Amino acid sequence: MAIGPRLDLRQSQSLVMTPQLRQAIKLLQFSxxxxxxxxxxxxxxxxxxxRDEAGDFAAAERPAPDQVAPATPGPADAAEAARSDMLPAEGTGPLDSPEYAETYDPGSASDGVRLGDGHGGSQSFDSDDRGIEDFAENATTLREHLSEQLRLSFHDPVDRLIxxxxxxxxxxxGRLSVTSEALAAAMGAEHARVEAVRARMMRFDPTGMFARDLKECLAVQLAEKNRLDPAMQAxxxxxxxxxxxxxxxxLAVCAVDAADLQDMIAELRRLDPKPGASWxxxxxxxxxPDVLMRPAPDGGWLLELNPETMPRLLVNQSFTARVLPRASREDKAFLAEKLQTANWLVKSLQQRAQTILKVSxxxxxxQDAFFRHGVGFLRPLILRDIADAVELHESTVSRVTANKYIATPRGTFELKYFFTTAIAGTSGESHSAEAVRHRIRQMVEAELPDEILSDDAIVAILRREGVDIARRTVAKYRDALRIPSSVQRKREKAVPA
Structure with a gap:
């Protein structure tokens, strides 16, 4: 067999991810x-x-195609440029005609209000460039607030430095993790003086700052309220x-009865364990929300895209038509690339809006039963169910439902919330995992102090209601809901606080 170079002609198919396709996929999963x-x-x-600032108002004022005046013949070079391969000829109206603009407008905007001309000055605020931040007072930071109290509370320069x-x-x-010994050694000051300054600063507003642990923080707040008695200290x-x-x-350590212990625990819960965290x-x-939902007069539901979240863009082709006759070859190539990118972006946004509305x-x-009756009627749903119904790929449905929210009469939910796994039922039907978790929470909240439900008891109740569930699944759901075990709940409800 001879070895040498040769030419072969092969035909094959392959999927190529163009930059435009990558952009469309990226836009689909964006919030x-x-x-x-x-x-x-x-x-x-x-x-x-x-940006289309006029919105639907300009679209409503746009003349019909049969009312547009015929185009006025332009120069020969402009006509030749319009027929060139680099820039497609779109529209036959004049250069300033709306037919030269391709509009993306998924929502409905309210009409603007035009102020009439009055006497004694202009009624428009367009000339005022000041924003609301120019009039609002800047918020004081926590360190600025504490520094102001430091200047008012200490007059000795050494104490102020500490x-x-x-x-x-x-x-x-609001805590201090450095010991007083380390602070005194770093500053070359006496340990007792550093502790005296810190003890005084713990009474600053908010009370409990500069504490080293939770016990000291709560003790300072109770002392400020004159409630640090021996029982509370215990x-x-x-x-x-x-x-x-x-x-x-x-009860044995504090030497109080159940009612007093209940009041003491309730008072502890009213304190702030981290006084600096919320400042x-x-x-x-x-x-x-990306989608707005409201009841329809016929008993159904009406869905629309939120116009506040959908950008409105225009492709200014009239600008291209004006610049093109005087452009060089390099400028024509630049305009052709930007025109193609702009048209593709507008179409991608339009397709994104339509896909979100279709999937929603x-x-x-x-999930109609959920919106009418509550979480207990949430049915199991997977991505394949929606993908088969709307004739899209599962990956597309996954991207559409990621970081997208819908405002419903029952609140605002992420679209991913409605996809839950199925739990088998005793009669052959399936139940949503979210509905089962909601049922477990209801049973725990309704239990009496002397009738605490164990995981086995919850399993027995759910099986009587038609849910075939294992004990370890109930324990897993209970941990996810941050519900303590039956032993801890029994201790807690023995002396409710």
């Missing part, structure tokens, strides 16, 4: 916050993209017994 950030980056990067060092070492929870010395709900031992904490951002509608249809 509304990530989509908004991505659109902002594209608006800065692509000169042919612009206090400033303590503030610098303060943990976010309770603080045995917080481990309180954690185990060993009420009998606590500088950033308030949680509310979840903005099918989820609502299959």
């Amino acid at each position: 509304n916050v990530e989509v908004a950030a991505f659109v902002e980056e594209e608006l800065e990067r692509n000169p042919l993209l612009e 206090g400033a060092y303590l503030i610098a070492l303060l943990e976010p929870s 309770l603080l010395d045995h917080l481990d017994l309180l954690a185990r709900r060993d009420m009998k031992q606590l 500088d904490a950033t308030p949680p951002q509310p979840v903005v 509608s099918e989820i609502v249809r299959q």
Whole structure:
């Protein structure tokens, strides 16, 4: 056999992930916050993209296609450029006609209100560039709040220096993990003086700061309220017994009756174990739903995309038509690339919106009993069920339901919430795992102090209700719900607090 170079012609098929396809897949699994950030980056990067500020108001004022005036013939070079292979000719109207703009508008925006011209000055606020942050007072940080109290409480420069060092070492929870001996050695000060400054600063607002452990933090707060009596001190010395709900031992240690112990535990629960944690904490951002749901007049449900989370974009092709006749070859290539990217982004956003609405509608249809009657009627559901119903791949459904929320009459839920595993029933039917967990929580909350349900008792009740479940599954669900064991619940409910 001769060995040498030769030419072969082969034909094969392969799946190629183009950049546009990767972008569409990425947009599909993005949350509304990530989509908004991505659109902002594209608006800065692509000169042919612009935000549709007018919304539906401009679309309502757009003339019908049969009412558009015929196009005025332009220069020869513009016509030749419009027929070129680099830029497709779209639209036959004038350059400023709306037909040159491809609009993506998934939601319905409210019409804008135009203020009329009045006498005595303008009624528009467009010329005022100040924001609300210019008028709002800046929040004081915890260290600034403590430093102000330090300046007012200590006049000796050495004490102020020790206090400033303590503030610098303060943990976010309000505790100090450094011992006084280490502080005194680092600053070259006396141990007794450092402890005296720290003891005085523990009374700063919020009370309980600069403590080294939970016991000291709670003791300072109780002393501030004049409630640190011997019985309360004994309770603080045995917080481990309180954690185990060993009420009998606590009654003996504190030398009080059940009613007094109940009041003491209730008072402990009203204290702040981490007084510094909530001072500088950033308030949680509310979840903005992607889909809005409301009852329909005919007894069904109406679903619509939230217009606040869906960006509206325009592809400014009129700008391309104006610039194109005077552009060089390199500029034409640049405009062609940006035009293709802009059109693809608009179509990807439109397809993303339609897919989210399609999948959400099918989820609502299959979980109709949940929205009407509650969590106990949540049926088992997997991705394949929705994928087969809407004729999409399971991976597409998984991306659509990730980080997407729906606002319903029963609250705002993530779309992933409605997908739960199935638990077999005694009669052949299946039950949702989330519905079973909800039933376990209901049984534990309804149990009496002298009738605490063990895991075996919960299994027996569920089997009588038609749920075939194992004891280890009940224990796993109980741990996931942060429900203590039957022994701990019996100790806790013996002396409720």
